[in-house]
Amino acid sequence: MIATAEFRLLSTSGLLGYGFPEASLAAGIARNPQMIGVDGGSTDPGPYYLGSGKTVNSSRAMKRDLQLMLGAALAAKIPLVIGSCGGAGSNPHLDIVAGLVREIARERGLHFRLAVIRAEQDKASVKRRLAEGAIAPLRVSPQLDDATIDRAAHITAMMGPEPYMRALDAGAQVVLAGRSSDPASWAACAMRAGLPPAPSWYAGKFLECGATAAVPKGHDCLFTAVGEDHVVVEATNPIRRCTPSSCANHSLHENASPNIFVEPGGILDATDVRFEAVSDRAVKISGMQWKPMPYTNKLEGAEFVGYRAITICGTRDPLLIARLDDFLESVREATVFKASGIEIAPDEYTLLFRVYGKNGVMGAREPVREIRSHELGILAEVVAPTQEIASAVLALARVSLLHTDFEGRLCREGNMAFPYSPSDIVTEPAYRFSIFHVVTPKDPYEMFPIEYEAV
């Protein structure tokens, strides 16, 4: 590999389905990228998506992005590579995205070799790995045992670049992968072109977020050239500029440390990186290092917690606001009493009141103790093993909020303003992240089977 070799990658946005301007894609294609990609996923929207198998973005929005990207990639004869398909990247998410790609191909008469790389882990294999001592906690992890594994709705492992490289080596023109380390799909393409891991992984750190590292931020395309010891990043939309400070700040995003990134097979160390402007829109970043480590993949799992009903209301009464904590305690007692009357015991549900205007945003960590607002928003919530119980208790909480007496009460017709009829709202079920660990696999491929298909 000659010293001037570089590999060019184009990312369309921070997440499949966020959208991007078509002109930005065209401007990126004009730079002759050697792959197009987009990150598909994140744990950021919470556990519901992994737990339920639903996608974060709508199929309509994902299909729009896929149509443009697929057309551009096939026309330019370069691979289209998408990681963490559908958000959480377990089988249902991946199957939805693969279904959209097949649908577009049918509608447009497109033909290509597709690789689908799965990241969902069956429970028996996770239990076996746990028994073998191959699973370890992260810095902050829940307890893991066989019962936790049994309760999980879905468990994924986060793949590194190796399965992508194998799929591309096998001639895949479109690679759709389940849960992946965010930079892995990009690192795979650059390393496969012979570039070292350090700049390849580092490029992925920027590409996975699209034009987020530029100013102004926006859902837009990022073009990146990877060299032997550096990367150059540039947003393709002329209204966005990558600057040394915008790029340095991007390193802080969503990571525990701005310098140390633990990845499958090593640590990307950005402690000594330098950011230099190469134009008023592009930044060269160098000095990153890759330190090989024993190979690990992260495991993620989510479990069902219960069914949920909520109601939203507000009070404008200063007498009530002055006695809020006592009032809510009375409402809780009234709800528990009435629920026991319909044979629902207190341990069958969780009843929560969130008070916006007091500590709705920070909860127990809120340092401001006194209430300074003339009105308060109250969100009452019940989570229970059945929707019937959740909705029944929530209805009792709602009526208790409205009618419970408090000392000095003048508003004797009702304590709360409810904006909706019906006031009681059934939400999607509640899930929680139950597994967040690392596993040492036998090799980087064994947990991620690849299926090939002629579309």
Next chain:
Amino acid sequence: MAKIREIAEVCKSKNAGPFELTIDVVFKEAAMFERVRAAKILGPQLFARLYGVNAEDVLFTEYPAGCAFKATIPRAVSSGDVGDTDVYGAQQHAPLLEVDIPL
């Protein structure tokens, strides 16, 4: 004395995975970053006090390349679990805004 809200270019919070929260404060100029660093107010002890966690659970990083400080702490409730107030962790930065820095 100056409050963080008066001298920072960016002050923000976000999830770092579902079980941790990361809080960043960024200064526009290296000179201001160095003055704040020299004041020795920002550190694990401060974040432990502001967020009610143990200082040994605060991962604190000075980041001169970005004129920034970063603190990562355990979440009180994991993202989206029952009782969580902020699934994205994007609105947990406010206590830092009011911190006085002797400059």
